[in-house]
Amino acid sequence: MNGPQETEMSQARETTSSRFGFLMLAAGSAIGLGNVWRFPYMAGANGGGLFVLFYLLFLLLLGFPVMCMELAVGRASRRNLYGAFRDLPEKRPSLWRFPAGVAFSGNLILMIMYTTVTGWMLTYFVDFLTGRLAALSTEAELKNQFTSLMNNPGKMSFYMILTVLIGSGICAFGLRRGVERITKILMAGLFVLLSVLSLYALFLPGAGSGMKFYLMPSLPGDTNIFKIAGGAMSQAFFTLSLGIGALEIFGSYTDKKNSLATESILIISCDTLAALLSGILVFAACFSYGIQVDGGPGLVLFSLTGIFNHLPGGRILGSVFFLFLSIAALTTIITVFENLIAFMMDEWHFSRRKAAWVNFLVVGVLSLPCVFGFNIWRHIHPLGTKSTILDFEDWLISDICLPLGSILIVFFCCRDSGWTWKKFLAEVNTGKGLRFPAWLKWYAAVILPVLILYLFGLGIFNRFF
Ligand code: TRP
Numbered sequence: 478m479n480g481p482q483e484t485e486m487s488q489a490r491e492t493t494s495s496r497f498g499f500l501m502l503a504a505g506s507a508i509g510l511g512n513v514w515r516f517p518y519m520a521g522a523n524g525g526g527l528f529v530l531f532y533l534l535f536l537l538l539l540g541f542p543v544m545c546m547e548l549a550v551g552r553a554s555r556r557n558l559y560g561a562f563r564d565l566p567e568k569r570p571s572l573w574r575f576p577a578g579v580a581f582s583g584n585l586i587l588m589i590m591y592t593t594v595t596g597w598m599l600t601y602f603v604d605f606l607t608g609r610l611a612a613l614s615t616e617a618e619l620k621n622q623f624t625s626l627m628n629n630p631g632k633m634s635f636y637m638i639l640t641v642l643i644g645s646g647i648c649a650f651g652l653r654r655g656v657e658r659i660t661k662i663l664m665a666g667l668f669v670l671l672s673v674l675s676l677y678a679l680f681l682p683g684a685g686s687g688m689k690f691y692l693m694p695s696l697p698g699d700t701n702i703f704k705i706a707g708g709a710m711s712q713a714f715f716t717l718s719l720g721i722g723a724l725e726i727f728g729s730y731t732d733k734k735n736s737l738a739t740e741s742i743l744i745i746s747c748d749t750l751a752a753l754l755s756g757i758l759v760f761a762a763c764f765s766y767g768i769q770v771d772g773g774p775g776l777v778l779f780s781l782t783g784i785f786n787h788l789p790g791g792r793i794l795g796s797v798f799f800l801f802l803s804i805a806a807l808t809t810i811i812t813v814f815e816n817l818i819a820f821m822m823d824e825w826h827f828s829r830r831k832a833a834w835v836n837f838l839v840v841g842v843l844s845l846p847c848v849f850g851f852n853i854w855r856h857i858h859p860l861g862t863k864s865t866i867l868d869f870e871d872w873l874i875s876d877i878c879l880p881l882g883s884i885l886i887v888f889f890c891c892r893d894s895g896w897t898w899k900k901f902l903a904e905v906n907t908g909k910g911l912r913f914p915a916w917l918k919w920y921a922a923v924i925l926p927v928l929i930l931y932l933f934g935l936g937i938f939n940r941f942f
Contacts, residue, residue, distance in 0.1 A: 496731075496732075496734065496735060498657075499727060499730065499731040499740070500740065500743055500744065500747075501657075501661050501664070502657060502727055502730070502812075503724060503727040503740075503744050504664075504743075504744050504747040504748060505657070505660060505661075505664055505805075505808045505809075505812075506718055506723060506724075506727070506808065506809050506812040506813075507716065507717055507718045507724075507744060507747075507748045507809075508664065508667075508747065508748055508751045508805055508809075509591075509805050509806050509808070509809035510591065510594050510595065510598070510802075510805075510806050510809070511712070511715045511716040511718075511752075512716055512748060512751040512752040512755060513671075513751065513752075513755040513777060513802055513805070514594060514598075514774070514777050514802075515712065515715060515716070515871075516532075516712060516716060516752040516755065516756060517755055517756050517758075517759035517760070517776055517777055517780075518772065518773060518774055518775075518776040518777065519708050519709075519712050520532075520691065520756060520760075521759070521760070521763070521770035521771050521772065521776055522708075522770075522771045522773065523704065523705045523708045523709070524695070524698075524705055525690040525691050525692075525693075525695075525760070525770070526689075526690065526691060526692050526693045526694035526695055527694040527695065527696070527702070527705055528705050528708065528709050529691065529692065529694070529756070530694045531705060531706050531709035531710075532709040532712055532713055533749070534709075535709055535710050535712075535713035536713050536717070536745055536749060538925075538928070539710065539713055539714070539883070539925070539928065539929060540713045540714070540717045540719060540745060541738075541741055541742070541745060542887075542913075542917070542920075542921055542925060543714075543717075543719045543720070543883045543886060543887065543925075544717060544719060544724060544741040544744065544745065545737050545738055545741050545905050545913055546886050546887060546889075546890045546901065546905075546921075547719060547722070547723075547724040547725045547728060547886055548724055548725070548727070548728035548731075548737045548740060548741065548905075549728065549737050549890070549901055549904040549905040550565065550725050550728065550886065550889065550890065550896065550901075551724070551725040551726060551727065551728025551729035551730075551731075552728040552729060552731055552733065552737065552904060552907075553565060553896075553900070553904040554729060555729050556729060557722065557725070557726055557729065557816065557819045557820060557823060558576070558577065558580050558721075558722030558725045558726070559577040559580070559581070559722075559820055559823065559824060560823060561725065561729075562574070562576055562577050562889065563577075565889075565895075565896045565900075566889075566894065566895050566896055568893075568894055573889065573895065576882065576885040576886070576889070579721070579878060579881055579882045579885065580720075580721040580722040580882055581817070581820055582878065583720065583721030583722075583874060583878035583879065583882055584721055584722075584723070584813050584816050584817050584820075585817065585839075585840070585843070586870055586873055586874045586878060587721070587813060587874050587878075588810070588813055588814070588817070588840045588843075588844070589840060589843040589844045589846075589847060589870060590844075590847050590867055590870040590871055590874065591806070591809070591810060591813070592637050592640045592641050592644075592810065592840065592844045592847075593633065593637050593844055593847040593848050593867065594774070594806070594867070595636075595637075595640045595803060595806040595807065595810060596633055596635075596636030596637035596639070596640050596848075597626065597633075597636070597778060598799050598802050598803040598806055599636045599639065599640065599799075599803045600626060600632065600633075600636050601778055601782070601795075601799045602796055602799035602800045602802075602803055605782075605785070605792055605795035605796035605799055606792075606796040608792055610622065610782055610785075610786070610792075610795065611786060611791075611792055612786075613782060613783075613786055614766075614783065614786050614787065615766075616766065616767055616768045616769070616779075616783075619766075619768065619779035619780075619782050619783055620768075620772070620775070620779055622779070622782070623775040623778050623779050624775075627775075627851040627852060628851070628852050629852070630848055630849055630851075630852045630853055633848045633851070633852075634845065634848050637841075637844050637845075637847075637848055638841055640806075640807070640810065641837055641840050641841045641844065642837065642841075643807060644807060644810040644811050644814050645814055645833045645834075645836050645837035645840070646833075646837075647811055648811060648814045648815055648818055648829075648833050648836075649829065649830055649833030649834070649837075651829065657808075660804060660808045663801055663804045663805075664801075664804075664805060664808070666801055667751075667801040667802065667804075667805055668750075668751065668754075670794075670797065670798055670801060671751065671754040671755060671758065672754060674758055674784070674794075674798070675754045675755075675757040675758045675761070677788075678757060678758050678761035678762060678765075678784060679757065679761060681761050681762070681765035681784075682765055683761075683764040683765040684761035684764060684765055686764045687760035687761045687762075687763060687764030687765065688757070688760065688761070690760060690764070690770065691756055691757070691760040703935050703938075703939065704935075704939050706932065706935065707876065707932055707935040707936045707939050710880070710929075710932040710935075710936075711875035711876045711879065711880070711936060712875070714875060714879035714880060714883060715874075715875045715879060716748055716749075716752060717744075717745065717748060718809075719879060719882075719883055720878065720879035720880065720881070720882030720883040720886070721816075721878060721879065721882045722816060722882075723812065723813065723816060724744075725886075726812075726815070726816055726819065733907045733908050734908050734909065735908040735909055735910050736905065736906055736907065736908040736909060736910035736911055736912065736913070737904070737905045737906075737907075737908070737913070738905060738906075738910065738911040738912060738913045739908075739909070739910030739911045740910075742911065755777070758780075758781065758784065759776060759777055759780045759781065762780040762781060762783050762784045763776075763780050765783075766780070766783040766784075766787075768780050768783060774865075774867060774868075781795070781798065782795065785798070814833075814836055814840075817832075817836050817840075818832040818833060818836060821835065821836075846866050847865075847866050847867050847870060849866070850865040850866025850867055850869075851865055851867070854866065872936070872940055875936075876933070876936030876937070876940070877933070877936065877937075880929050880930075880932065880933040880936070881933065883929055884926050884929050884930060884933075887921060887922075887925050887926050887929070888926065890921070891918070891921055891922035892922075898918055898921075898922070902915055
């Protein structure tokens with residue numbers, strides 16, 4: 478690694494030399510739209526309680542070991558994922574070039590859908606602030622508002638590009654650390670708001686049946702159980718940012734004082750709490766205001782607008798909520814951008830500014846299909862499209878890239894041609910706290926990849942058949 482990159486890395490390492498800083502950074506990247514936007518709508522579309530049960534199970538069975546592995550690879554190599562795959566193995570490093578490609582494309586695909594949805598959150602923030610949403614209360618009105626946004630490619634593109642500009646701008650000027658300091662407070666604000674609102678939502682009339690749907694697993698009527706399991710797995714990977722080296726980079730910034738199993742548990746707990754709280758909010762609102770739970774990607778927007786509009790001071794509360802949510806999404810975007818920029822600086826020797834510019838342009842342009850998938854594309858496509866481009870990109874990242882990347886990381890940590898199990902175990906267990914049990918080797922090396930592969934196959938099967 479050459480001079481400037483080394484400086485970047487060590488600067489970044491300094492910032493997270495405190496444990497709290499590291500945890501906030503990792504949790505800040507993990508907590509985002511996945512928790513507040515994707516989780517409730519996936520749960521709603523997949524039968525509620527059973528999906529949530531599978532999701533929690535997969536967090537433990539898949540999320541926990543893969544997170545430990547990603548963090549360990551980062552902490553041992555002090556490199557980004559691409560560098561780690563190159564530097565850690567003693568033998569046959571060329572074998573590990575492919576995972577680097579999966580990770581890079583994964584980050585890019587994630588960005589080109591994430592920016593559009595973040596743009597929606599910004600739009601709702603501005604529209605709450607200006608009072609444009611104040612009059613909506615029935616399901617039809619709330620849904621129409623969302624549909625009219627989808628039919629407005631100009632407005633959607635504007636907010637999407639604004640998102641890309643803010644994200645890449647902050648990275649270009651190296652302002653990330655300053656921003657991190659502020660976002661810590663704002664993230665805490667989001668948690669407080671989520672907690673208070675969900676407590677309030679629990680007392681809405683009809684909230685009880687909402688909670689029953691959300692938390693009581695029941696056998697699905699017409700949705701198939703495999704679809705539910707596949708969806709829950711992709712949600713577990715997505716929400717924890719696993720599989721494409723996002724957490725790996727945070728591992729590379731942390732010190733060896735604490736065992737990585739402990740850190741993983743803490744990150745997973747924060748992330749899960751955020752998701753569960755927003756689920757309470759959304760399903761209480763849906764059952765209270767008669768909104769269908771399988772409303773798709775707009776669900777959180779129209780159900781929460783419903784809540785805010787029934788509350789005194791809802792306009793202010795709504796704008797603050799969507800502001801915090803936009804910021805949570807932006808912190809995630811900044812960390813993903815950093816990942817892409819690090820790759821370009823590392824592998825292609827770009828300067829930081831140049832890498833940020835290239836990312837602004839590439840991500841900005843490649844995000845347009847997602848925006849147009851809701852409007853222009855539907856009109857010119859001779860048959861119309863049943864699913865949107867957002868849906869397709871989401872599938873590509875969540876059902877393909879993340880499981881594939883995770884399997885590769887698992888192999889990397891368990892195989893002798895990779896980093897080897899012994900070295901992984903030594904790294905993950907360095908520091909105080911919970912041990913990663915050595916006897917889990919058979920689980921990690923055999924069952925874990927088979928399980929992921931099975932669910933990965935299910936993702937493909939469910940999409941095409
Ligand atoms: N976990 C983030 C969220 O819930 C999204 C995210 C950030 C991500 N980086 C990632 C997902 C890397 C997968 C891989 O919003």
